[in-house]
Amino acid sequence: xxxxxxxxxxxxxxxxxxxxxxxVFSVCGRRxxxxxxxxxxxxxxxxxxxxxxxxxVTPTHSFASxxxxxxxxxxxxxxxxxxxxxxxxxxxxxxxxRACEFTLSVCTGSLVLGSAGLLDGRxxxxxxxxxxxLRAAAPNTIVHDHARIVDNGSLxxxxxxxxxxxxxxxxxxxxxxxDIARETARYMEYEGRWDDPARVVKVP
Numbered sequence: 001x002x003x004x005x006x007x008x009x010x011x012x013x014x015x016x017x018x019x020x021x022x023x024v025f026s027v028c029g030r031r032x033x034x035x036x037x038x039x040x041x042x043x044x045x046x047x048x049x050x051x052x053x054x055x056x057v058t059p060t061h062s063f064a065s066x067x068x069x070x071x072x073x074x075x076x077x078x079x080x081x082x083x084x085x086x087x088x089x090x091x092x093x094x095x096x097x098r099a100c101e102f103t104l105s106v107c108t109g110s111l112v113l114g115s116a117g118l119l120d121g122r123x124x125x126x127x128x129x130x131x132x133x134l135r136a137a138a139p140n141t142i143v144h145d146h147a148r149i150v151d152n153g154s155l156x157x158x159x160x161x162x163x164x165x166x167x168x169x170x171x172x173x174x175x176x177x178x179d180i181a182r183e184t185a186r187y188m189e190y191e192g193r194w195d196d197p198a199r200v201v202k203v204p
Contacts, residue, residue, distance in 0.1 A: 002038045003070035003101070003175075008093065008112075009043045009059045012079030013051045016161050017106040021073055024168035028184045029176070036176055042066045044088060052077055063092045071171070072096045075164065076107025076127060084115040084137060094118060102171060103155045106164030110157045114138025118155065123203045125150045127160035148199035166194035 005025045007018050018041070025037040043049050046062030061067070074080075074093060083089045094116040097103040105113050110126040113119050114137040123142045126134045134143055144150055149167045150157045158167035169192065173181035178195065185192065193199050 002035055004067060005037050005039045005071040005073065006061075006066060006069040006096070007039065007041050007073045007075065008089075008109075009041050009049045009051075009057060009075075010077075010079045010083050010089075011050050012077050012082075013049060013075050014077035014107055014161060015051050015053065015055055017075030017077060017109065017164050018051075018073075020162065020165035021075075021104070021106065021168040023188060024165055024172065024184060025071075027187055028172050029180055031183055031187060032180065034176075034180070036172075036180075037071075040066065040069075044086075044092075063088070066096075069096055069100050071102040071104065072100050073104040073106065074109035074112050076105070076109045076111075076130075076160070080108040080111045081133075084111045090116040097155075101154065104167060104171065105157045106167065107158070107160040108133070110134055111137045113155075113157070114141060122152050122155060123150050123201060124157040125159050125201075126157065129160075144201050147201040148193060148196075150201045150203070152203045162192070165190060166192045166199075169194040170200065 041059035042061045043059040048058040107127045108130045119138040119141040125144045125147045169181045
């Protein structure tokens, strides 16, 4: 059965933060006639959002209409500084995370996870310009300044922007094997570093 992936959308979300993982999970397995993921996008009220640089996106669901999720992904962007103070968002993300198999953040999406209390006692990373903000938002978190992907098992964080593609391929490899991850990357003509052990922190 396909896993359901929900990507949280908000004004000033970084485009590649959500579009990169959306592409990975959407095209994964197609060349092998597999359909391992079903991707939906979600905003607080189902409203259209203005992503960075003016790209308008209409999510498929609101918080209220969002179906059960197996994977929740919180992208980054300047809008996270607003959403990390939004009690409705923090409550929804925390509740969905508890019910999900995996919780993922890209870039400064980790600020939202940290503000929701999901990074307490965990390891994390974020965009290289946001390390001080992450340490302030999640003081009980071990922040890895040089990691591209931090894998806590059920909770994973990536560094900035394009790193979300690597993290998504890393999740594909964990769930469906390296061959499917490489096939997905080849389809995308993506030459990334998701399988570079020097850039991945795996927490025991």
